[in-house]
Structure formats: C-alpha cells, structure tokens
Amino acid sequence: MRHRAWNRAPLDTKRRYFELIRQGASGAAASQHVGVSFSCGSLWFIDAGSVTFIDKPINSRYLTQDDRIEVADGLAAGEPVKSIAARIGKSYQTVYREIARNGRPDGRYQPWHAHGQAHLRRRRPRPPRVSSDEELCAVIAGQLAKHWSPAQISRWLRRRWPQRTDWHLCHETIYDAVYRGLIVAQSQQTLRTGRCYRHRRGRGRTREGALKQCTNLKSIHSRPAAAQARNQVGHWEGDFLVGAFQRSAVATLVDRKTRHTLLVAIRGRHSAKNVADALVEIFDQLPPALRRTLTWDQGNEMFQHERIETHSGLRIYFADPHSPWQRPTNENTNGLLRQYFPKGTNFHQVTSERLREVASELNDRPRVCLEDRTPTQLMARWKPQRVTT
Numbered sequence: 218m219r220h221r222a223w224n225r226a227p228l229d230t231k232r233r234y235f236e237l238i239r240q241g242a243s244g245a246a247a248s249q250h251v252g253v254s255f256s257c258g259s260l261w262f263i264d265a266g267s268v269t270f271i272d273k274p275i276n277s278r279y280l281t282q283d284d285r286i287e288v289a290d291g292l293a294a295g296e297p298v299k300s301i302a303a304r305i306g307k308s309y310q311t312v313y314r315e316i317a318r319n320g321r322p323d324g325r326y327q328p329w330h331a332h333g334q335a336h337l338r339r340r341r342p343r344p345p346r347v348s349s350d351e352e353l354c355a356v357i358a359g360q361l362a363k364h365w366s367p368a369q370i371s372r373w374l375r376r377r378w379p380q381r382t383d384w385h386l387c388h389e390t391i392y393d394a395v396y397r398g399l400i401v402a403q404s405q406q407t408l409r410t411g412r413c414y415r416h417r418r419g420r421g422r423t424r425e426g427a428l429k430q431c432t433n434l435k436s437i438h439s440r441p442a443a444a445q446a447r448n449q450v451g452h453w454e455g456d457f458l459v460g461a462f463q464r465s466a467v468a469t470l471v472d473r474k475t476r477h478t479l480l481v482a483i484r485g486r487h488s489a490k491n492v493a494d495a496l497v498e499i500f501d502q503l504p505p506a507l508r509r510t511l512t513w514d515q516g517n518e519m520f521q522h523e524r525i526e527t528h529s530g531l532r533i534y535f536a537d538p539h540s541p542w543q544r545p546t547n548e549n550t551n552g553l554l555r556q557y558f559p560k561g562t563n564f565h566q567v568t569s570e571r572l573r574e575v576a577s578e579l580n581d582r583p584r585v586c587l588e589d590r591t592p593t594q595l596m597a598r599w600k601p602q603r604v605t606t
Contacts, residue, residue: 233250234250280305285319287301353384357386435534440534450475450509457518460563467558468483470547473546476584483495497525509532580593
C-alpha cells in the first residue's frame with residue numbers, strides 16, 4: 218500500500234497541527250488529533266525549526282501564522298509579491314522583508330519555520346533598570362523622601378550625573394518602579410498622591426459657590442495684562458485648604474511668576490472677618506512690589522475683600538463661577554499640599570512652624586516651568602520675611 222509523503226499532507230491539516238502545538242498540546246496528542254502518525258508530526262516539527270512557544274495574539278501590524286501561510290502558498294504558485302501583499306493587507310515591502318528575514322537557508326519559505334523565527338527575533342522584555350542597580354534605587358528613594366516628583370527626579374539625574382547615561386530615566390520609568398515595588402517606599406506618601414497604582418484621570422466635582430452677599434466684584438477678565446502674562450512678581454492666586462468637617466482651613470497664596478508659596482493659618486472659623494484679618498496681616502509683611510493683585514474664587518469667605526484692598530494695597534479679582542482652571546497655579550499647589558495635609562486634617566492642630574516647614578520645602582523644589590530653578594531662587598532678591606502665621 219502506497220503511503221502519502223510526510224510533506225504532502227493537506228495544508229489545513231498542517232495548520233491545525235501547529236495551532237495545537239502552539240496552544241500547548243504535545244506532539245503525540247496533536248498528531249493523533251489531526252489524523253497523522255507521530256513520526257509524520259515529528260518531521261513537520263523538525264522542519265519548522267522546533268516550535269518552542271505558545272502562540273498568542275499580538276498587534277495587528279505584525280504578520281500572523283495565517284499570513285505567512287498565504288505568503289508561502291503565493292510563492293509556491295508563482296504569484297507576484299505585490300499581489301500576495303494586497304491579499305493579506307500588508308505593504309509589499311513588508312512581505313519582501315519577511316521572505317528575506319525568515320526564509321530557510323536553502324531558499325525555501327516555510328511558513329511555520331518563518332513564524333518561529335519571527336518569534337525568536339522578537340525583542341525580549343528587559344529587566345527594569347532600577348531592579349539591577351541598588352545605588353540608583355537608593356538615590357531615587359532619597360529624593361522621593363524629600364517629596365520630589367518623578368519628573369523633578371528625572372531632570373535632576375540628568376543634571377547631576379550627565380555622564381552616567383544609564384541613570385537617565387524618564388519619569389514614567391520611576392512611576393512604574395514605585396508602582397511595582399522596585400523602589401522601597403520610605404513612607405505611605407512616597408508619591409504626592411499617596412497612590413500605589415496608576416489612577417485613571419478624570420475631572421472632579423465642583424461645588425456650589427458664589428459671593429451672593431458681596432458687590433463691586435472685579436472680574437478676572439479685567440485683571441492687568443502683566444498678571445496674565447506672568448512677567449511681573451506680586452500677582453497672587455489664593456484659595457483654601459479646608460480641614461475635617463469644614464471646621465478649619467489654611468489659606469494658600471502662590472505668586473504667578475515665581476510660584477512662591479505662602480501658607481496662612483486661619484485661627485478660629487474661616488469666616489469672612491477672620492480671613493480678611495489673616496490676609497491683611499500676611500500682606501502687610503511683604504514689600505509693596507509684591508502686593509499687586511490677588512485672584513480668588515467666588516466664595517463668601519471673601520465678603521470683606523474691599524477691606525483687604527484698603528489695608529493691603531492689593532487689587533482683588535475673582536474668577537468665574539465653577540472655573541478653577543482660571544487659577545491654575547493655586548490649584549496645582551493645593552494638589553501638592555495635599556501630600557502633606559491629606560483630606561480630613563484638622564488645621565487647628567497644625568502649628569505655624571509646620572506650615573513654614575512645608576512652604577519652605579515646596580519653595581525649594583526645582584520647577585520645569587522655571588527652567589529647573591526654585592521659587593526661593595527667584596524670590597531671593599526680594600528677601601521676604603518669614604510671613605507664615
């Protein structure tokens with residue numbers, strides 16, 4: 218009885234055999250399932266270059282095993298490469314490269330061999346750099362302990378060690394190392410958000426707020442051009458960090474040009490009178506050149522804004538309702554401060570010394586918007602007094 222040669226089996230049979238192999242089936246089980254002998258399947262296996270991986274779907278821009286079978290069939294039929302490429306939906310340059318790279322040494326193009334060679338050539342995942350460099354881990358952990366952001370650390374590594382290119386990490390690499398636990402957290406607040414995983418971004422909720430009892434408001438749209446352009450010091454943005462049960466608060470003031478931050482304790486309830494008293498006191502300690510404008514949101518705590526203007530020399534402007542993006546510097550700063558003062562903090566228990574420490578640490582951070590200078594450096598010529606109360 219004449220037997221069929223091992224390489225004369227129907228193409229669908231071979232395809233099913235290799236699908237089973239790449240799904241993890243043994244050679245004997247795959248051969249039995251498709252109806253061929255174990256020796257026949259073994260010859261297919263050897264001719265394909267020993268299939269040693271489980272096939273998984275990858276990006277559609279890569280050739281699949283079925284695409285490579287179509288290429289092999291087209292070449293066997295003498296079909297032009299451009300026609301083969303059009304049929305599988307790839308460019309003809311891709312098909313030419315595939316034939317040149319993954320063909321057998323004898324010139325044949327065997328689709329299963331080509332698929333295995335493509336897998337072997339695929340870039341292997343590299344171990345994270347920080348996992349193999351304990352010194353780098355320690356350096357990054359030390360800066361995180363100072364509450365530096367990964368972006369600030371990334372730029373600092375390049376400035377501090379310009380010749381050590383293996384230490385030039387992007388900020389996403391540092392984030393990933395923290396999330397994976399490769400950099401040991403020195404506290405629960407290693408990252409400013411306190412998160413241990415990547416958080417999906419989204420817009421927060423806005424609260425109802427309007428200065429209902431106040432008149433003579435000056436809109437942010439009438440604010441001087443110098444304040445908008447950030448080319449002059451003394452233009453401030455302000456808001457509150459509210460404590461537990463909204464019973465305590467700290468006023469945050471940020472200069473738009475230098476990003477210099479002042480933290481103002483509000484002793485007692487954050488009523489309009491207490492807020493006005495605290496702001497008048499803090500601005501009285503600044504030189505006139507640093508008292509130009511103040512931008513706030515429309516809240517009832519600024520009911521006495523005219524009194525603040527009279528005693529401090531400031532001109533106070535108000536953002537549109539529900540428009541926190543009109544005070545971006547202050548909003549960003551408040552987000553940074555939440556690392557030090559999480560929601561639920563009782564600010565009546567926070568001392569003035571602690572507020573000064575936090576403001577000083579924040580002002581000593583290099584900022585990318587300041588070309589990696591610090592707010593303290595930019596405010597050095599003014600030599601402001603310690604004005605946190």
